[in-house]
Amino acid sequence: ELKVEQNPLFLSMQEGKNYTIYCNYSTTSDRLYWYRQDPGKSLESLFVLLSNGAVKQEGRLMASLDTKARLSTLHITAAVHDLSATYFCAPQRDDKIIFGKGTRLHILP
Amino acid sequence: EPEVTQTPSHQVTQMGQEVILRCVPISNHLYFYWYRQILGQKVEFLVSFYNNEISEKSEIFDDQFSVERPDGSNFTLKIRSTKLEDSAMYFCASKTEGNTEAFFGQGTRLTVV
Numbered sequence: 001e002l003k004v005e006q007n008p009l010f011l012s013m014q015e016g017k018n019y020t021i022y023c024n025y026s027t028t029s030d031r032l033y034w035y036r037q038d039p040g041k042s043l044e045s046l047f048v049l050l051s052n053g054a055v056k057q058e059g060r061l062m063a064s065l066d067t068k069a070r071l072s073t074l075h076i077t078a079a080v081h082d083l084s085a086t087y088f089c090a091p092q093r094d095d096k097i098i099f100g101k102g103t104r105l106h107i108l109p
Numbered sequence: 110e111p112e113v114t115q116t117p118s119h120q121v122t123q124m125g126q127e128v129i130l131r132c133v134p135i136s137n138h139l140y141f142y143w144y145r146q147i148l149g150q151k152v153e154f155l156v157s158f159y160n161n162e163i164s165e166k167s168e169i170f171d172d173q174f175s176v177e178r179p180d181g182s183n184f185t186l187k188i189r190s191t192k193l194e195d196s197a198m199y200f201c202a203s204k205t206e207g208n209t210e211a212f213f214g215q216g217t218r219l220t221v222v
Contacts (some may be wrong), residue, residue, distance in 0.1 A: 031210065042216045043152070043213050045212075096142075096154065097154070098154060099152040
C-alpha cells in the first residue's frame, strides 16, 4: 500500500529565505504531483514529475524527484508572502493518487 | 483546455438528507475518482471507478456512499443519509487509460447542518 509522508507539516518562514519541503513515499510510483491549496479553495496543480531525476521550476518553486530514494522535494527560493498556502505532494501508483498530509507554509513579511 | 467540472460549488444540507454531488469528467477519460477533504485536513481517497464499476474503494466509502455514471458524461457521488461528519470538500478527478495524468475538479463544499 502506498503511504506518503510529508515534512514539515507546518513551516513559518520569513520573506527572502529559502526552504525545502520533503515528500517520502513507501512504494514505487508512476508519477508524482505537487499541489497548492489556499484556505477554502481547490487544488492548484503545480508540477507533475514523471521520471527519476526530473526537475521542474516555476518562478520561486522548484520540484525534484528521486525515484530510487522515493523522495520528492519542493524548494522555495527567496520566499514571498504570496506563496503562503498549503502544499501537498501526491504520488500516483496503479491509477490511484495518494496525498500527503500537506505542509502549511506561512511566510512572514 | 478541457477540465473536470463539479456542481454545485457549495451545498448545504440537513443531517439525514440524501445528497448527490455531480462531476463532468474530461470527455475521453476512462478512470474517475472521488476524494474528500475535511476542513484543514488531508485529501483522502474515497473511490475509483472504471469500466462502469468500482475498481477500488477506501474504508471511508461505506454503505452510505454510492457512485454512478448515469449517462455518458456525468459521474455522481451519492450520500444516502448525511451526517455532520460528512461536511467536507469533495473533489472529483479523471484520467485516461495507462500511465497518464489525472485532473481534478474545483471541488464541491458540502456542509451538513
